[in-house]
Amino acid sequence: MANKAKHLAEELSHRGPHRVLRGDLALVGLPGVVFTPTAGRGLPAIAFGHGWLQPPERYAGLLRHLASWGFVVAAPATQRGPLASHRLFAADLTTALDVCVGVRLGDGEISVDPGALGLAGHSVGGGCAVLAAAADSRVAAVATMAATQTKPFSTDAASRCRMPGLHLAAGRDLVAPTVGHAGLIASNWGGEAQLRLLPKANHLGFTEGRHWSNLVLPGKSEHGTQRLAKILLTAFFLTHLTETAKYRPLLAEDLKGAVIEREEDELVR
Structure with a gap:
């Protein structure tokens, strides 16, 4: 099983089979990017939340990678100041999902399944993804990276x-232990x-x-960390937002550099 997970991880570390388009969410009234x-x-x-003070462009590689595996990924560029509202940013993530579902993208050639929606985010964007998921019954899966506390508390919303x-x-996180x-x-x-x-x-x-x-x-930026995030988020969302079962073994195993710390319930059944 470990060897199988290793091979699956290697597969997902590369770009997927789809060519990728990049668009501007501002065209529909919400600053940000969409892949x-x-x-x-x-x-x-998937709606993606940026970290504290970070522009969505700092996650372009991850967003593009997910799009290459068949996902529409929208990342609002709102609430980027030092005193940003977590509540409003969570609302913007929900709005980003609304845009994905309600607006025909890519010259009308792209549509989204309203039953296959996910949220993800880094740092405060991860915490706000939790806030948004707690209030939106449409959301089918959530992934966070180095999530930080929010107000209202993301730990309570979980x-x-x-x-x-x-x-x-x-x-080695000195911001979000x-x-x-x-x-x-x-x-x-x-x-x-x-938890990994x-x-x-x-x-x-x-x-x-x-x-x-x-x-x-x-x-600072780390290529190895970004590679693991691409592998794990792609496997997770393919498993839970599509009918793909191929990558479940990867979610059940430790990976080099990403070990399973705790499972409250069995993630892979």
Whole structure:
């Protein structure tokens, strides 16, 4: 089983079979970016929340990777200031899902299945994804990366999330300690939940390139951390937003650099 998981991880580390389009959410009234396959009907969609002070462009590689595997991925560029409203950002993530479902994308060649919606996010964007999921019964799966606390508390909102959850924690995170944030979200999760620890990752390891916020936040971009995030989020959303069962073995096994810390319920049945 471990060898099978390794082979599946290697497969998902590469771009998927779809060519990818990039669009501007501002055209429909919400600042941000959207990545889609070039065409497809009834596609799954994910709204992605950026980290504190971060632009969505710092996650372009991950968003493009998910789109290459058949997902429509929308990332609002709102609430980027130091005193951003978590409640409003959660609402913007919900609006991003509404846009994916209600607007025909890609010259009318792309549509989204309203029964295959997910949320994901990094840092405060992960916490806000939890807030949004707790209030939106449409959401079928949630993934967070180095999630931080929010107001209202994401750790409390987690108990109202009945859908599967995948939570990645960074072992060298000085902003969102494992036991303080991602661990509490996973332990309070109302549905199936898995917490994975990336021991060598830091808080900003999930982001790409350089940004002025590196001057005020500890950590830096890490290729290995981004690779693991691409593998795990792609496997998780393919499993829970599509009828694909192929990647379930990967979700059940430790990966090099990403070990399963705790499962409140069995994520893979």
